[in-house]
Amino acid sequence: MPYDHQSIEKKWQEVWEKSQEGRVDDSGTDALYYLIMFPYPSGAGLHVGHVESYSAVDIVSRMERMRGKKVLFPIGYDAFGLPAENYAIKTGVHPAQTTQTAINTFRKQLKSIGLSFDWDREISTADPSYYKWTQWLFLLFYKNGLAYRAKSPVNWCTGCNTVLANEQVVDGVCERCKNEVIQKELEQWFFKITDYAERLLAGLDTVDWPEKIKAMQRNWIGKSVGATVDFQLDGRDDKVTVFTTRPDTLYGATYMVLAPEHALVEQIVTDDQRAEVEAYRVAAGKKSALERTELQKEKSGVFTGAYAINPVNDEKIPVWVADYVMVTYGTGAIMAVPAHDERDHEFAVKYDISIKEVVQAPEEVEGCFTGEGVAINSGILDGLSTVDAKAKMIEHLEQNGIGGAKTTYRIRDWLVSRQRYWGAPIPIIWCESCGPQAAPEEQLPVQLPDDVDFKPTGESPLVGSKTFHEVTCPACSAPARRESDTMDTFVDSSWYYLRYCDPHNDEAFAAREKLDHWCPVDLYVGGAEHAVMHLLYARFFSYALHDLGYVGYEEPFMKLRNQGLILGPDGDKMSKSKGNVVNPDEVVSQYGADAIRLYEMFLGPLEDAKPWDTKGVVGVRRFLEKVWKLQNKLGEAPVEGLETQLHKTIKKVTSDFEELRFNTAIAKLMELTNAMTATESVGRDQYKILVQLLAPLAPHLGEELWQVLGHEGSVFASTWPTYDESKTVDDVIRMAVQVNGKVRGSLMVAPDAAEDAVLTAARADENVAKHLEGKETVKVIYVAGRILNIVVK
RNA sequence: GGGCGGGUGGUGGAAUUGGUAGACACGCUAGCCUUAGGAGCUAGUGCCGCAAGGCGUGAGGGUUCGAGUCCCUCCUCGCCCACCA
Numbered sequence: 028m029p030y031d032h033q034s035i036e037k038k039w040q041e042v043w044e045k046s047q048e049g050r051v052d053d054s055g056t057d058a059l060y061y062l063i064m065f066p067y068p069s070g071a072g073l074h075v076g077h078v079e080s081y082s083a084v085d086i087v088s089r090m091e092r093m094r095g096k097k098v099l100f101p102i103g104y105d106a107f108g109l110p111a112e113n114y115a116i117k118t119g120v121h122p123a124q125t126t127q128t129a130i131n132t133f134r135k136q137l138k139s140i141g142l143s144f145d146w147d148r149e150i151s152t153a154d155p156s157y158y159k160w161t162q163w164l165f166l167l168f169y170k171n172g173l174a175y176r177a178k179s180p181v182n183w184c185t186g187c188n189t190v191l192a193n194e195q196v197v198d199g200v201c202e203r204c205k206n207e208v209i210q211k212e213l214e215q216w217f218f219k220i221t222d223y224a225e226r227l228l229a230g231l232d233t234v235d236w237p238e239k240i241k242a243m244q245r246n247w248i249g250k251s252v253g254a255t256v257d258f259q260l261d262g263r264d265d266k267v268t269v270f271t272t273r274p275d276t277l278y279g280a281t282y283m284v285l286a287p288e289h290a291l292v293e294q295i296v297t298d299d300q301r302a303e304v305e306a307y308r309v310a311a312g313k314k315s316a317l318e319r320t321e322l323q324k325e326k327s328g329v330f331t332g333a334y335a336i337n338p339v340n341d342e343k344i345p346v347w348v349a350d351y352v353m354v355t356y357g358t359g360a361i362m363a364v365p366a367h368d369e370r371d372h373e374f375a376v377k378y379d380i381s382i383k384e385v386v387q388a389p390e391e392v393e394g395c396f397t398g399e400g401v402a403i404n405s406g407i408l409d410g411l412s413t414v415d416a417k418a419k420m421i422e423h424l425e426q427n428g429i430g431g432a433k434t435t436y437r438i439r440d441w442l443v444s445r446q447r448y449w450g451a452p453i454p455i456i457w458c459e460s461c462g463p464q465a466a467p468e469e470q471l472p473v474q475l476p477d478d479v480d481f482k483p484t485g486e487s488p489l490v491g492s493k494t495f496h497e498v499t500c501p502a503c504s505a506p507a508r509r510e511s512d513t514m515d516t517f518v519d520s521s522w523y524y525l526r527y528c529d530p531h532n533d534e535a536f537a538a539r540e541k542l543d544h545w546c547p548v549d550l551y552v553g554g555a556e557h558a559v560m561h562l563l564y565a566r567f568f569s570y571a572l573h574d575l576g577y578v579g580y581e582e583p584f585m586k587l588r589n590q591g592l593i594l595g596p597d598g599d600k601m602s603k604s605k606g607n608v609v610n611p612d613e614v615v616s617q618y619g620a621d622a623i624r625l626y627e628m629f630l631g632p633l634e635d636a637k638p639w640d641t642k643g644v645v646g647v648r649r650f651l652e653k654v655w656k657l658q659n660k661l662g663e664a665p666v667e668g669l670e671t672q673l674h675k676t677i678k679k680v681t682s683d684f685e686e687l688r689f690n691t692a693i694a695k696l697m698e699l700t701n702a703m704t705a706t707e708s709v710g711r712d713q714y715k716i717l718v719q720l721l722a723p724l725a726p727h728l729g730e731e732l733w734q735v736l737g738h739e740g741s742v743f744a745s746t747w748p749t750y751d752e753s754k755t756v757d758d759v760i761r762m763a764v765q766v767n768g769k770v771r772g773s774l775m776v777a778p779d780a781a782e783d784a785v786l787t788a789a790r791a792d793e794n795v796a797k798h799l800e801g802k803e804t805v806k807v808i809y810v811a812g813r814i815l816n817i818v819v820k
Numbered sequence: 821g822g823g824c825g826g827g828u829g830g831u832g833g834a835a836u837u838g839g840u841a842g843a844c845a846c847g848c849u850a851g852c853c854u855u856a857g858g859a860g861c862u863a864g865u866g867c868c869g870c871a872a873g874g875c876g877u878g879a880g881g882g883u884u885c886g887a888g889u890c891c892c893u894c895c896u897c898g899c900c901c902a903c904c905a
Contacts, residue, residue: 806885
């Protein structure tokens, strides 16, 4: 009988559908929570990248179930978002409809590759029964001071016509549509993620995540330890406060810089400098974030005409305006120490400002010295090391009431409101007399209305709905209006893994037990592109929910792994425009679901980027056929010659699966299969073990062969094979014999053979003897089971 | 400029963590079988060489009986962040 993947795969998918194979209940103590980053249900359908990460987690889920664990492995859809809304603007098709169609396609495709999700827990963030809880969480944060409204300069995407979070602006353009992002002063909703900066930083040390992702988060949080210093303005009452990480260099501050947007600029600028400063500010304001970073090579600035007093030496120093100082970081003003800061140095040289050395470098250095040394020309600090000088200066600042220790973070509060339609409405009611009011809980979910015009105007499409705003103020009962903005879709995805724990419960956060039963997530697999958005936001949610008593842990994802990109056959990133996108459906129908799973796992390490090669699919397909054919030569007795290899394979496959090293596990299974193909017959029980080891990788074939072997029920209900350590050791091994480190022969010996015996045998080897002839043996290195090296001269 | 990760056959990649480099697979070559569809089987396949042998993990040094693996110096590629005071 030939290996007919189409009928086999169809057959078992129907069986699994009926048996609800991935379904798991909330009882027991052996709970594992394995999670993949849920997909955005794009109209393009499933991508080979999805297949990669989902297969990986499916494999370990299946193995752990066979090892007796209850594994929660759920699936859902990150269904709100701009693509569906943009499509609606173009075609008039409602986003709900587009999204539903896409979800249906996804579901069908996911089922076609044999993923053992718990379909009973399937969720969609665009479903009112889901976003009801997104809104409930917003209100929870609002009532606890973690959600607030504030006017501030915000990022406005000129393409999407909405504000964006800092995390969604990349190089001055929108992360999604690549259009220019400009600054606008607007009142918006924020989440107070900055309250958690320190804990989000410290928590990274407690999780098993790729170092790269941790580094990106640390960098994004951007902790700087230093001090603030107040500079009195010369001849005025006000002062300028600066932040510095080098308070030890205060004696070397020879000028100050304010960001162009700094509020004090207008007040301190002198009349004869006013025109020039104004022109500079206007020019700076026109620059997009992109231009400002592009122009970083050449610094520019304008003198304000004002002077400040250096508080430690009473020197009068000029105050400048320059756009190399950011209004959003620190205090928006700096003290410039050109001798010990490269940017200040460049600026001072260009504008001929004095440079005063205050740190003695430990050794001769070229250019400007920014390292640590000994304080000089620094009054009370002279002779102190940089570390001691910092401490002493902070003490001095505090004693004199002109500053003190200060830690700043680069991370900003998370701007969560969006002027778009296809998202969860923010459950706030605006009353003319009472201001913003939390929508009463019984009104949740605040449903998205259908009577809207999707066309973006800069205002939320919800503004124009007639039905949506028919509400009264919860406080005074006067007619009121609903908030028209919706939430950033990253709010939806910040808590979805909690919803899986209890998807049918309408009291989702009432009982903590179910959440704590499964959470935190034991293994989370997804793309690295979420390093500073989803993964940071979700951690913030988890910490906040912990503090509010809703969950019993802080970190939500204990172990994280990023799958590498699958590149096109040309080695480039797959993209529609390049025409190098591989459609998994075609591979599934031609070679089978088991083949595509196995192929993607065999390509290389999960975390590496790997080019797709359709020819390679043929290779794994041949392997599956070989396994299939073995059923024709089963014998009852185990074949002695296969036993050691069998136990070695169990050991290797088990540990490789645990470490997500599927490529080498598959190679081992191929070796075993090749060995079985070469023997006269294969023991039935030996074949059974091969089938069990292969089953998580190729579940359809696994089930089919399990049935062929005469077993009732699913192979995944069977017990994962165990190995006998003593049987993983070969009786004899081929040991290399070296003379002066070069291999000159090899011997078949027992792994624990005595040195004398091996040495004697080695000397008897013709080629070895040839290289020993006439030489004096200086030393013999013998490592049992490894190597014999005879050193001669 | 900073951070992280790489550089091994024609290709994707292995290497018991200091012990025979190239497992497994693709591709390729020859033959067989069928007879032309990217099917199957057997053998071969790191490089140079008829061979003996020599050379080989980005380059160069070092440690060691022994280095892809450890230590210096350098080259190079990828990703992320970047005027962050």
